[in-house]
Amino acid sequence: MASITSVSYDRTKELKQFDDTKAGVKGLVDTGILNIPKFFVRPAEDLAADELNSGHKNIEVPIIDLSNIGDSIRRQEIVNEIRIASEEWGFFQVINHGIPLSVLDEMIEATRLFNEQDLELKMGLYSRDDAKKVIFNSNSDLYTSQSADWRDTLRLTSFESNPDSSDLPPVY
Numbered sequence: 001m002a003s004i005t006s007v008s009y010d011r012t013k014e015l016k017q018f019d020d021t022k023a024g025v026k027g028l029v030d031t032g033i034l035n036i037p038k039f040f041v042r043p044a045e046d047l048a049a050d051e052l053n054s055g056h057k058n059i060e061v062p063i064i065d066l067s068n069i070g071d072s073i074r075r076q077e078i079v080n081e082i083r084i085a086s087e088e089w090g091f092f093q094v095i096n097h098g099i100p101l102s103v104l105d106e107m108i109e110a111t112r113l114f115n116e117q118d119l120e121l122k123m124g125l126y127s128r129d130d131a132k133k134v135i136f137n138s139n140s141d142l143y144t145s146q147s148a149d150w151r152d153t154l155r156l157t158s159f160e161s162n163p164d165s166s167d168l169p170p171v172y
Contacts, residue, residue: 015039015143022126024138024152027119042147062092113171114154125154125169133157133167 014037021027028037062085068074085092114122125136135155139148156168 009038011039012143015148019128019138019142022123023119024122024126024136025150026115026152027122030119036150040148040150046147062089064092064094065096066094066098067096110171111154114169115152117171121169133163134169136169 018028018037018039023030062081064078064081064085066078069078082092122136125134127135128137128140129135133156135157136152138152139145140153142148154169158167
């Protein structure tokens with residue numbers, strides 16, 4: 001009778017191997033993988049719970065209207081709306097922000113171009129150091145979440161009104 005050998009799964013090792021590539025999800029896809037790594041797969045009980053809660057078909061994302069933000073009373077209302085949306089949803093849509101559609105389109109195109117660049121450039125920005133102004137990585141909570149999201153993130157942080165453009169990654 002043949003014995004069945006149990007193969008133990010080392011999640012931490014698999015996470016580290018993925019993270020050490022500094023290639024992110026797109027890099028993983030570009031290798032032509034055939035099987036999704038286990039740490040990206042949500043447990044069946046989570047999926048079942050989502051299915052039970054999927055009856056909420058008419059849920060609308062909170063919308064924050066920045067009209068009249070210069071008025072001090074309206075400004076406080078907007079701040080409160082943002083606080084509530086952040087606490088209850090974790091995200092929201094902003095309208096009447098004054099950013100031209102052309103600028104938003106350029107931002108989306110620059111993001112696409114960044115993600116299509118050579119891996120070496122992105123690897124140079126790959127980091128988990130929150131002190132850096134420019135960070136590229138996959139899942140900020142990679143080591144703490146139960147299952148990783150299938151996404152990469154480029155985070156640009158600047159609290160300056162005129163940030164130094166040399167801090168930004170080039171887009172070719």
